[in-house]
Amino acid sequence: MRLKKEELFFVTSFEQASILRKYAILFLVSSVIPMVLLYYVYFKSTRIGHIAMLLMVTGVLVGYFSIRTLLTRAISIAEENRKAIEPFLKPEIFKELSKEKNELMALNHLFSAMTKQLEANIKELRSKNEELKTLDRLKDDFVNNVSHELRLPLTVIQESIRQIGEGMFGKVNDLQMKYIHMSLRNIDRLRALIDNMLDIAKIEKGKLELLKKNVDVSQIIKEVISDFTFKIEKKGLALKAALPDQPLWATVDKDKITQVLINLVGNACKFTEKGRIIVSACDRGDLIECSVEDSGIGIPPQEMPHLFSKFHQIGRLKNQPEKGTGLGLVISKHIIELHNGQIHAQNLEGTGTKFTFTLPKSPGGL
Amino acid sequence: MKKILIIDDDVDIIDLVTNRLERNNYEVIFSNDGDNGVKKALEQKPDLIIIDVMMPRLPGPEAVKLLKSYEGTQNIPILFFTAMNSYLPPNTEFDDINVGGQFFPSIPKPFDPNRLLSCVRLLLGE
Numbered sequence: 469m470r471l472k473k474e475e476l477f478f479v480t481s482f483e484q485a486s487i488l489r490k491y492a493i494l495f496l497v498s499s500v501i502p503m504v505l506l507y508y509v510y511f512k513s514t515r516i517g518h519i520a521m522l523l524m525v526t527g528v529l530v531g532y533f534s535i536r537t538l539l540t541r542a543i544s545i546a547e548e549n550r551k552a553i554e555p556f557l558k559p560e561i562f563k564e565l566s567k568e569k570n571e572l573m574a575l576n577h578l579f580s581a582m583t584k585q586l587e588a589n590i591k592e593l594r595s596k597n598e599e600l601k602t603l604d605r606l607k608d609d610f611v612n613n614v615s616h617e618l619r620l621p622l623t624v625i626q627e628s629i630r631q632i633g634e635g636m637f638g639k640v641n642d643l644q645m646k647y648i649h650m651s652l653r654n655i656d657r658l659r660a661l662i663d664n665m666l667d668i669a670k671i672e673k674g675k676l677e678l679l680k681k682n683v684d685v686s687q688i689i690k691e692v693i694s695d696f697t698f699k700i701e702k703k704g705l706a707l708k709a710a711l712p713d714q715p716l717w718a719t720v721d722k723d724k725i726t727q728v729l730i731n732l733v734g735n736a737c738k739f740t741e742k743g744r745i746i747v748s749a750c751d752r753g754d755l756i757e758c759s760v761e762d763s764g765i766g767i768p769p770q771e772m773p774h775l776f777s778k779f780h781q782i783g784r785l786k787n788q789p790e791k792g793t794g795l796g797l798v799i800s801k802h803i804i805e806l807h808n809g810q811i812h813a814q815n816l817e818g819t820g821t822k823f824t825f826t827l828p829k830s831p832g833g834l
Numbered sequence: 835m836k837k838i839l840i841i842d843d844d845v846d847i848i849d850l851v852t853n854r855l856e857r858n859n860y861e862v863i864f865s866n867d868g869d870n871g872v873k874k875a876l877e878q879k880p881d882l883i884i885i886d887v888m889m890p891r892l893p894g895p896e897a898v899k900l901l902k903s904y905e906g907t908q909n910i911p912i913l914f915f916t917a918m919n920s921y922l923p924p925n926t927e928f929d930d931i932n933v934g935g936q937f938f939p940s941i942p943k944p945f946d947p948n949r950l951l952s953c954v955r956l957l958l959g960e
Contacts, residue, residue: 616888620847622944623945624844626944627850627945628850630947636853655944
């Protein structure tokens with residue numbers, strides 16, 4: 469409960485008057501004592517002395533009583549006033565005064581306790597933050613070291629098997645060759661996994677940087693297609709490019725867009741047993757639109773929403789010849805989004821899948 | 835016959851790269867660490883140095899700084915050979931490694947033998 473200004477005035481005037489009344493008696497005593505002393509020292513036994521003494525004592529007494537009366541009146545007026553406002557004032561008001569003081573003290577106490585707690589929390593958070601930063605650095609070093617330590621033995625294994633396969637150490641028979649190829653294929657898988665894991669680690673740390681240059685997107689597509697031609701012909705598929713005659717200039721990171729196209733064409737190849745794969749690109753004003761279309765088994769509708777999620781792989785298919793890392797599309801999506809573009813997939817009527825992505829032509833995006 | 839010096843702390847890598855290079859008619863000498871590598875380069879004056887990045891004691895880039903500071907070795911072309919991809923600046927077109935403002939070509943491990951050979955030929959001016 470809070471006191472209003474007027475209420476406070478009544479309460480304080482009443483209290484002050486009570487205090488003054490107590491001091492009035494002190495005034496009386498303190499003025500009589502010097503008068504009596506004066507009388508005995510100077511005016512002893514003279515007539516004028518007697519009269520003066522009498523007058524002074526009378527004056528002091530009159531003064532005392534009149535002050536007392538005035539104060540008593542003031543107190544009674546204050547008391548009357550108090551009584552008059554009492555219905556509005558509530559009897560606890562005088563308690564409230566000290567209660568408010570207590571409340572304030574309690575609040576003050578609480579605040580200082582809270583401040584201390586906050587300071588302790590901030591301190592703890594700071595040290596936790598430092599700890600996390602150190603851990604993060606260690607994790608970075610660890611990821612870099614692990615990738616280094618994984619790549620080195622892989623290099624030795626891959627190159628050794630390759631050299632055996634090339635017949636550097638003697639003729640290789642067909643059966644040996646079959647297993648050499650099997651080993652090399654799996655080494656490639658392991659290598660792709662390591663590279664993808666590193667890419668994901670970089671993406672999650674926001675450290676995947678683009679080196680954008682003005683390049684012809686058609687040219688990138690042509691290069692990717694020529695890399696795949698051998699593999700695709702072996703499978704009996706047709707790989708075609710549908711590109712406009714004029715170059716498609718865009719400011720993009722060539723290596724990264726190549727990576728996306730390799731991933732999409734690789735997927736198309738993986739899930740297509742017969743038919744064709746078409747990579748196309750066209751000019752859409754501010755954007756360049758690329759798509760990779762296959763005549764494969766398509767994407768089961770229930771898998772569509774998870775297509776670009778980490779480690780998600782299209783459910784184990786009976787005749788799926790190759791497995792991936794489950795990271796390719798996640799990385800592709802990040803790369804396209806870093807370019808301010810978009811990527812999506814759709815099933816084609818009948819059979820097949822089409823992945824489409826867009827790339828803004830200008831470096832700053834749209 | 836052109837002489838190539840390989841500096842790598844991994845003996846298996848040296849073995850395998852030596853196989854490749856010798857089969858392509860190059861003379862190969864090697865060293866297992868940066869210090870000795872620099873010494874060997876000064877003594878034998880190879881036509882090309884293939885050097886690892888991550889090596890104990892004297893890392894590749896430090897060794898290259900030394901090689902470039904000696905008159906006898908400063909003109910020998912350098913080819914870095916590394917599995918440490920994060921060492922490379924992101925997406926540099928030829929995976930160049932920057933040592934004190936100077937750029938040197940690099941081949942990542944695991945390596946493509948054809949790319950290794952074509953790089954070697956290019957640096958030897960063949």
